Amino acid sequence: MTISIENTLINARVQRRDDHTDDIAVFELAAADGSSLPAFEAGAHIDVVLGPDLIRQYSLSNAPGATTYRLGILNDPNSRGGSRSIHADLKAGAEVQISAPRNHFPLAMEAEHSVLIGGGIGITPMIAMAYALQAANNSFELHYCCRSESRAAFLDELRQAFGDRLVLHFDDVEAGGRIDPKSLAAARPGTHLYVCGPGGFMDWVIEQGKAAGLPDQQVHFEYFNADVDISGEAFEVYAEASDVTVQVGPEESIASALKAAGVRVQMSCEEGVCGTCICDVSEGTPDHRDHFLTEEEKEDNDQIALCCSRAKSSRLVLDI
Template sequence: MTSIDLKVESIEAPAERIRSVVLVSAGGDALPPYEAGAHMEFHLPDGTTRSYSLIDFEGDCAAPKSYRFGIRLEEESTGGSSYMHGLGEGDTVTADAPKNDFPLATDDAPSLLIAGGIGITPMISMAAALKSAGRPYSLHYAMRDRSAAAFTGRLAELHGDRVSLHFDDEAGGPLDLSGLVEGAEEGAHLYVCGPKPMIEAARSAAEAAGLPSGRIHFELFDAPADQEGDTAFEVEIASSGKVYTIPPGRSIIDVLEEDGEDLIYDCQRGDCGICQTDVLEGEPDHRDVVLSEEERAGGKVMQICVSRARSARLKLDL
């Protein structure tokens, strides 16, 4: 993956705990283009990476002069969000070239865009692309309250009544996902980006409404979190017979890759499906948002970036 050196051109604070960071090429070179829904992986000083979605308000991603990101400062963050919030104008960062695991469908069917909190960032680019292409769409943006409302003025200016805002505190509860999905136009694509509970609720609503899986698209903005009671378990590699112990706080990918196993993965949040692996023996503890309820119950596949084990050992087809 090609890396790019970028310089901070400007920083704004569009909402509580959110920074809008605009980056330009550190060397004055042309920036690689990208498509709506794309993200970039930033290299942190501790050697890890964090991904953030690109924001394109006007549909300029084919020839960008800068890259814009919206980053929410996570509670007690010591990782990507605290690093990004600590940047100042003129600072330089390194990131991989844009890539897209959350693309828009290429047909002309209507698009129902639903965002929760900072999950609005890829949806901004999607709305811009759909508007430029003259394709039908609506954007529903849910926030806990008005202090968390980032980019709402610009969105209203650009998209008018195609944008609907929802504030949990004023509405007396969360967005009515079932109502939105049931009221979607026939043949519509559903795009949802936000925290895991929103995605799981939207998936349930979409499945209940009979939407085909090919028209349901998700991107998760929660980082994988440890759960109380997590314990160590073993993973056996079918091709070699090697057995690894996966301790609490580390993923299967972390442990296997550290030992040199060649793995294919991307998001490490459980929403892209690239790391999906067949389970030959054992019972997975599913923590992704990719699999259907039927697939989870079957226990034959799992996303090894976030999911763990209910059994003492898993035998994986690797």
């Protein structure tokens, strides 16, 4: 069954907007009716509804327990419309619909030590995590990797809040600028590693963490962008709840084929990272290509991301 956010939408208002850099704006959202927004935990994100078919996910960057939601959003030059629309339209006082927070990137508060690594705008969930770990008096370090200091948001706040727990890595600083995730992961026993940022950067950090000997359960990550390959052999999909059968072509996604046949498919990222289009599988074997389901969930073969995954079998039966 597909995930729906329709019943959790909240009317919010931009209480404040600050442009931290030329391409990063920070938005503080409050409930439009003055009520309290739902509580959230570090690592959580919300959906921001920008149009009928334009929904984007953004991490909450303020300390858990805050009564507002704070988003740091990069005006991505490769935007498919989301960040560009937000930077153009969301001024102070503007209203927007959002979902309640969801958390697929929770902290392991029992960890002996936590290494938080944010690449570029991927620093946003790390800030909330750092606040949570600091409030619990847990051992942690926060690493911020960015092209240059002029392109880094939140710097004054991070320096003041976290002091020597903050380590900055700028590409344009030759001496000591480059981060070494493998050494960080291996430096202390019981370390948990967290990373968010561009896909290639995340892949490298995850690989280095595992090369240092960290087991999978101590390496935590959340993708918000990913390159996906939807190509492959054609196959048949039967949408059981809709009683519709479609052929999915070699360069076509399941979602596209179903939508063309009139089946309503809710999508957001279209890159296999957000989970909005996850659907139950009744029959057949998926070819998983998403970054949302865990390895254990993929092995069960009872769910599939409709925007990017395909079939290993000649036919899939889906609950949609």
